[in-house]
Amino acid sequence: MRRSISSWRPLLLTVAILITLMAVIARAEQNPDAPCAKCHQQIYDSYERTPMARASGLAVDGVIPADFVHAPSGIHYRLFLKDDRAWLTYQRISDSSLRSLDGKQELLYYLGSGRRGRTYLFQQESYWFEIPVNWYAKKKTWDMAPNYLQAKEMPFTLPVDPGCLRCHASGVQPSLPGARNHFSAAPFAHGGIQCESCHGDASAHLAQNGRAPILNPDKLDAVRRDSICLQCHLEGEVSIPRAGHTLTTYQPGDNLFDHVAYFVHKQQGGMPGRATSQWEALLQSQCKRKSGDRLTCTTCHDPHNSSAPAERVSYYRSKCLTCHSGSAFATQHHPENPDCTSCHMPQQSTADIAHEQATDHRIPRVPDLTVKDAAAISKELTTINNQPATPREFGLAYAQIAQHGDQFAHSEALRFLKAAETSIDNGSPDPELHTQLGFLEQTSGDKIQAVREYEAALRDDPPNSTAAGDLAVLKIQSGDTVGAVRLWQSVFSHDPSQLAAGYDLAVTQCSLGDAVASHQTLTRLLQFSPDNLRVRQFLSAITDGSARCGSNR
Structure with missing residues (x-):
C-alpha cells in the first residue's frame, strides 16, 4: 500500500539528521589538530586564524x-x-x-x-x-x-x-x-596545513599525553629547519625529484634537497618577470648574506600567528630593528614612514600569476622596479644555493624548458640525458628519463630512437600516458593503426584529461569504420570537456551521418 506523505516524514527527518551529522563529522575530520589544543590552547586558537590553517x-x-x-x-x-x-x-x-x-x-x-x-x-x-x-x-x-x-x-x-x-x-x-x-x-x-606538516608524526606524542618528544624545528640544523618552510615556499624555475623520491616523500626533519633539486637560470638577479619564490629571492638579499643561517623564515614570520592589518607595520618594523637597531634607523631614517617594507620589500607585478603580485624578498636597499631584460639572463641552469645535482637532474630540468621551444635547452637536455642513460644501473627503472629522451629524439627527427625510448619508458611504467600518447603518434605515422589505437585507448582510459589522445582515438576509430566506438569516445570527451567545439562538431557529424566513418579516410 502506498504511504501518505505524512507517513514519510519521520523517515525524511531521520535522513535529514543523518546528512547533518555526516556534514558535522566531515567538518571534524578536516580538523585533526583539535587534540593539540588540550595542551596548547593559546597557540591553537591563534593558528586557527592564520591563512595556513x-x-x-x-x-x-x-x-x-x-x-x-x-x-x-x-x-x-x-x-x-x-x-x-x-x-x-x-x-x-x-x-x-x-x-x-x-x-x-x-x-x-x-x-x-x-x-x-x-x-x-x-x-x-x-x-x-x-x-x-x-x-x-x-x-x-x-x-x-x-x-x-x-x-x-x-x-x-x-x-x-x-x-x-x-x-x-x-x-x-x-x-x-x-x-x-x-x-x-x-x-x-x-x-x-595541520600541526604535523611542520612538527611531524604526533601519534606517539599524543598517545603519551605529551611526554613523548615531538619535532621542534628550532632544534634542527639549518638546512632541515629551513626545509620545513621551503617544502612550500621554494619553487625555482624547474624542480626535479631525485631518483626514487618526490616532494610527497619529504617528511619534516628531512633535508628537502635530498628529495628535490631546484633550478634557476644563472645571473637571474633583479626582476625576471616571474613570481620568484620567497626563499630564492631572500638568498640574493644582503640581509641573508650577512646573517647566514641565523636568518630564516621564522625570523620575521610567526607561523602560529598572523598580525592584524593595523599591527603589521609595527610588527615587521620591530623585526627590522632587531638588526638595524642604531638610532639613525630607529628615529632618523624616514620618520614620516615607519613601514620599512613599503620601500625595501615592495609589491612587484609578476607576469605569470594573473592579478597577483609578490613581495620582493630580495630586500633591496634601493628598490628597482624594472623588469630584467630576458636577453641578459644566462640560458644556463644552476641549482638554487649551489646544491649538488646529477646529469639526470640537469637533463630533466633542461627538458622541461625545451618543451617551450628553447633550442639551447633542447641540446643541453639531450647531452645530459644521454650521459645519464649510459650510467643507469642494470634493472633500475627510469621511465621519466626515457620519456623525456623520447620527446627530445622525436622533436630532433630521430623517430626510430624515439620509439625505442618510449617503449623503454612503457616497460618500466605501463600506465605512462605521456610516453604512450607520443608513441601512438609515431605509430600512426608509420602506418601501425592498430598499435596506435591500442595506445590511445590505454591513455584515455587511464587519464581522460588527455584530450588530444582522446580526440585522436575518436578520429582513428571513425577512419576504421567503427562509428559506435568513435561516438562513445567523443561522448566521454564532452563529459570532461563540455565546451570543446572540435569534439562537438565531430560528434554532431557522426550523429547526423555527415561524417561517414570508414569512407574516404
Missing part, C-alpha cells in the same frame, strides 16, 4: 559567491551555496547549438585561504579537477584561472596535482597509476 577545506565552508560573464568566451559563471551544497553553474546562450552551453557542477573542497585567492575542486569518475575560474583577492574579482584569461572555450580539465595539494592541505593521498589527479577516495584527509 585555512588553506583548504570543505567547499560549503568556504563559498565566495560569484556571478560574472567572461567576455572572451561569453560564458556566464555563478558560484553559490544551496541546501548546504556548493555549486558552480556555467551558461552560454547562442543561436548555434554547437556553441550553447548550460551545465552545473557540485564543488566539494576549496583551495586557498582567500587572502590571495581561492579555487574549488570537483570530481568526475574519481578524477579530481580545479574549476575554471578563480577568486583574486587583491583585486576582489572573479576571473578565469591563470593562463586562461583570454580562453574562448571553458577549460574544464584542470587536473589537481598532489604536489600542489600538499601545500594547501594535510594527509594528501597518493594518486593512482596513470593520472596524477586520479584518487581512490578524497585527494586529502584534512583541510588546511
Whole structure:
C-alpha cells in the first residue's frame, strides 16, 4: 500500500539528521589538530586564524559567491551555496547549438585561504579537477584561472596535482597509476596545513599525553629547519625529484634537497618577470648574506600567528630593528614612514600569476622596479644555493624548458640525458628519463630512437600516458593503426584529461569504420570537456551521418 506523505516524514527527518551529522563529522575530520589544543590552547586558537590553517577545506565552508560573464568566451559563471551544497553553474546562450552551453557542477573542497585567492575542486569518475575560474583577492574579482584569461572555450580539465595539494592541505593521498589527479577516495584527509606538516608524526606524542618528544624545528640544523618552510615556499624555475623520491616523500626533519633539486637560470638577479619564490629571492638579499643561517623564515614570520592589518607595520618594523637597531634607523631614517617594507620589500607585478603580485624578498636597499631584460639572463641552469645535482637532474630540468621551444635547452637536455642513460644501473627503472629522451629524439627527427625510448619508458611504467600518447603518434605515422589505437585507448582510459589522445582515438576509430566506438569516445570527451567545439562538431557529424566513418579516410 502506498504511504501518505505524512507517513514519510519521520523517515525524511531521520535522513535529514543523518546528512547533518555526516556534514558535522566531515567538518571534524578536516580538523585533526583539535587534540593539540588540550595542551596548547593559546597557540591553537591563534593558528586557527592564520591563512595556513585555512588553506583548504570543505567547499560549503568556504563559498565566495560569484556571478560574472567572461567576455572572451561569453560564458556566464555563478558560484553559490544551496541546501548546504556548493555549486558552480556555467551558461552560454547562442543561436548555434554547437556553441550553447548550460551545465552545473557540485564543488566539494576549496583551495586557498582567500587572502590571495581561492579555487574549488570537483570530481568526475574519481578524477579530481580545479574549476575554471578563480577568486583574486587583491583585486576582489572573479576571473578565469591563470593562463586562461583570454580562453574562448571553458577549460574544464584542470587536473589537481598532489604536489600542489600538499601545500594547501594535510594527509594528501597518493594518486593512482596513470593520472596524477586520479584518487581512490578524497585527494586529502584534512583541510588546511595541520600541526604535523611542520612538527611531524604526533601519534606517539599524543598517545603519551605529551611526554613523548615531538619535532621542534628550532632544534634542527639549518638546512632541515629551513626545509620545513621551503617544502612550500621554494619553487625555482624547474624542480626535479631525485631518483626514487618526490616532494610527497619529504617528511619534516628531512633535508628537502635530498628529495628535490631546484633550478634557476644563472645571473637571474633583479626582476625576471616571474613570481620568484620567497626563499630564492631572500638568498640574493644582503640581509641573508650577512646573517647566514641565523636568518630564516621564522625570523620575521610567526607561523602560529598572523598580525592584524593595523599591527603589521609595527610588527615587521620591530623585526627590522632587531638588526638595524642604531638610532639613525630607529628615529632618523624616514620618520614620516615607519613601514620599512613599503620601500625595501615592495609589491612587484609578476607576469605569470594573473592579478597577483609578490613581495620582493630580495630586500633591496634601493628598490628597482624594472623588469630584467630576458636577453641578459644566462640560458644556463644552476641549482638554487649551489646544491649538488646529477646529469639526470640537469637533463630533466633542461627538458622541461625545451618543451617551450628553447633550442639551447633542447641540446643541453639531450647531452645530459644521454650521459645519464649510459650510467643507469642494470634493472633500475627510469621511465621519466626515457620519456623525456623520447620527446627530445622525436622533436630532433630521430623517430626510430624515439620509439625505442618510449617503449623503454612503457616497460618500466605501463600506465605512462605521456610516453604512450607520443608513441601512438609515431605509430600512426608509420602506418601501425592498430598499435596506435591500442595506445590511445590505454591513455584515455587511464587519464581522460588527455584530450588530444582522446580526440585522436575518436578520429582513428571513425577512419576504421567503427562509428559506435568513435561516438562513445567523443561522448566521454564532452563529459570532461563540455565546451570543446572540435569534439562537438565531430560528434554532431557522426550523429547526423555527415561524417561517414570508414569512407574516404
